[in-house]
Structure formats: C-alpha cells, structure tokens
Amino acid sequence: PASGYPAPLGTGASAQVASELTDVLRPWRAKFPGVEVSEQAVIGSPAEHLVDASAHAALVVVGRFTHGPRPGPRVGLVTLKVLHHSTAPVAVIAHG
Known part of the structure; x- marks a missing residue:
C-alpha cells in the first residue's frame, strides 16, 4: 500500500490472528505505555x-x-x- 507497509491479512482466520496478536501485546503496552508499538499480521x-x-x-x-x-x-x-x-x-x- 501507499503507506510503505505490507498489506494486512484479510478476514476470517486472519482476523483471529490479528486479535490474538493484540491480546499478546496488551500486557506489554500496559507495562510500557510510553513505547509506541505498531502491530501488523502479514503473510x-x-x-x-x-x-x-x-x-x-x-x-x-x-x-x-x-x-x-x-x-x-x-x-x-x-x-x-x-x-x-x-x-x-x-x-x-x-x-x-
């Protein structure tokens, strides 16, 4: 895409993967709120x-x-x- 980042995964199973990634990162974001994190689930x-x-x-x-x-x-x-x-x-x- 124009952003320079790879296209994200589509829907269905990939949406589940993206949700799990968000869940895994949640405690780290809470522990280090000043650190900007960019999460992407890609193929x-x-x-x-x-x-x-x-x-x-x-x-x-x-x-x-x-x-x-x-x-x-x-x-x-x-x-x-x-x-x-x-x-x-x-x-x-x-x-x-």
Whole structure:
C-alpha cells in the first residue's frame, strides 16, 4: 500500500490472528505505555517484512534462542537477516 507497509491479512482466520496478536501485546503496552508499538499480521517472509518495516522504525526488536540441541546462545535466520539488512538499530533479546 501507499503507506510503505505490507498489506494486512484479510478476514476470517486472519482476523483471529490479528486479535490474538493484540491480546499478546496488551500486557506489554500496559507495562510500557510510553513505547509506541505498531502491530501488523502479514503473510510472507518475517525477515523481509521486518527489514522493510525498519525503514520506518526507531528500533527493531528481535529474539534469540537460549536453549536447544546446541549449547550456547544463537540467533535464527530471521534475526540474522534483520541484523544484516535493517536500516534501523536492532535490539536482540534472549528468550527461551
């Protein structure tokens, strides 16, 4: 669309996904009311959407794994692509 952001998902099941995203973000918005959050449920490559959105963002936040079959911290493919291609600063947060 003209806004530069990807088109949102349509109706039906995608409306349910958008509603669930809003529900997941609600406690974080309450905890940090001064932080502007732009939520979107879109179809396609998460990395590409995050890199595209970085052009309009003050900060991009992505995660990294702290557990799994290999010892030690590591980042996934989405985080790696965002780190390499984001035009905004990137914060990598451990989760896990």
